[in-house]
Amino acid sequence: MRRHAAARFAVLATGAGACGACDYRRGALDPASPDAMLIQILWWVFFWTAAFVFTGVLVALAVALYRGRGRATAQGSSPDVHPDAALERRTERAVLAATALSVVILVSLLLASVFGGRTLFRSPHAPLHAKLVAHQWWWEIQYHGKTASDLVTTANELHLPAGVPVDVELASADVIHSLWIPNLHGKRDLIPGHLSHLVLRPARPGSYEGRCAEFCGLQHAKMDLRVIVEPPAQFSAWLTAARRPAPPPATASAQRGAEIFARGPCGMCHGVVGSKASASAGPDLTHFASRAWLGAGALPNSALNLRAWLEDPQAVKPGVQMPPTRLPAGELDDLLAYLGTLR
Amino acid sequence: MRFTGFAAGVMLLLAGASCRREERRFSEPAARLARPVHAAQQPSGAPVAAFVDNAWSVSEGQRLYGWFNCAGCHSLAGGGGMGPPLRDAEWLYGGTPEAIHRSIVEGRPNGMPAFGTRVPDYQVWQLVAYVLSFSGRLRLDVAPGRPESIALGEPASLTDRKNPRPPAVHP
Secondary structure (H helix, E strand, O other), X not given: OHHHHHHHHHHHHHHHHHHHOOOHHHOOOXXXXXXXXXXXXXXXXXHHHHHHHHHHHHHXXXXXXXXOOOHXXXXXXXXXXXXXXXXXXXXXXXXXXXXXXHHHXXXXXXXXXXXXXXXXXXXXXXXXXXXXXXXXXXXXXXXXXXXXXXXXXXXXXXXXXXXXXXXXXXXXXOOOEEEEOOOOOOOEEEEOOEOEEEEEOOOOOEEEEEXXXXXXXXXXXXXXXXEEEEOHHHHHHHHHHHHOOOOOOOOHHHHHHHHHHHHOOHHXXXXXXXXXXXXXXXXXXXXXXXXXXXXXXXXXXXXXXXXXXXXXXXXXXXXXXXXXXXXXXXXXXXXXXXXXXXX | OHHHHHHHHHHXXXXXXXXXXXXXXXXXXXXXXXXXXXXXXXXXXHHHHHHXXXXXXXXXXXXXXXXXXXXXXXXXXXXXXXXXXOOOOOOOXXXXXXXXXXXXXXXXXXXXXXXXXXXXXXXXXXXXXXXXXXXOOXXXXXXOOOOOOOXXXXXXXXXXXXXXXXXXXXO
16 A cells, blocks of 8 residues: 555656646746736736745744644643733734735735736737637638738638737637637637637747637637747748648649549538638638648648548547548548648 | 335436437448438438437537528528528428438529538438428427527517417418
8 A cells, every 4th residue: 555655656756747847838937928928927926925825824823733732731621711811912913913914915916916917908009910710629810911812811820920919809600719828918718799809919939839718618628729920021921921822733633632622522611712612611721731730739730640530530539520521532532632732 | 205216217217318319429320421322212210310309410400501501592590582491381392301301412403502422411411400490390309499699589489389380371
């Protein structure tokens, strides 16, 4: 039994050690924007205050236990009906002082939280606009340009320029979701029938992770948003490339694949700009092959994974709203060849 | 005391039955995943009940009705527009579940496209289940109680669900 406990402790200790080596880029403790920095400051203020109070209470408890030891046996179990008046006064003062201190600490924390929150969501002016629509279970991203043909629609990868504030309009297509990119900002709900805004001000280039932070159904856990922050010049180059329609398929196999995509089952939900497929119920696939993940973080985007995903998405992400694709073997190869050209 | 136990047993049984009412099937048998086959070649009865008596199938059908833009011709609540209405007692090509399945799979003259090569069989049956709800032909415990969208007019929960069919219009 003891050996079991020791083993369990070893496992826990290793776990804690492993988490000590956790990639802090995943968390809110590595801010990459002024807003995340403010949240981090708030967090540490709360953490150290709580740690200070907790330690103080434990120390007071230990002192009380130490000083009160032996008193109960000396006086027996009968209640003390003639307390020492001087001791009573001192205790009363100590309780009053502790209560006053608690009120001051709690009110200060409340003020820090309220003013921190107001600073976070005051929406500064942003030169760039994007729209984020949450779906069960993926993210739709739109960048509007000067004309309608400049519209870029993509999925699950949010590209942002470093050092440029971006006003992100948030909407939901079905149920309540919540956007959380810990490195950049706090959480913001996406509510059906209601538009909200979040101004993201990424300061440092890098790749960050976003999550849905409001339980939204069966695959809530697999609803990842990759946030790619690039230097402005690189971002403009990406946006220009994203505005281009998909390249026409060159090989015969890819051409057959394009036809299967548009006239077969894929085109019922997915769209590819520059082809006959123009549906918008599922993720836009115009530049699908340049994305890193399949199914909002379900699998890395590789040819083998894509085949497995197409054949049975339910095996990878049970409940996902994509039906299995049953095509004759040759047609599936053509379709994969076509999807590979969508760079 | 004995009655309480009996009542609890009955309640449990009923609860079990209601679970089946919205049972979710994420993996269908192979035949339902493939392209749908001619309704006449289908083994009759079984697939119809599995989809039509299942509230989750109906709600999936509702989602697909929007996604596949059925509303573009038949309007949102099946009231009809460019295409014929789906909520009255008049059916040009038959109003049985099998006939509706066939209309979706094979298409019909004057505009109804054939979706047989584009939609797997189980989704066609989900659409059939939802289309049947327009004319009030689903079981009362399966039919949607209220639409999820914001709508003008009387709430669906207050309308007469025993008799929702509008009077047939004879020209």
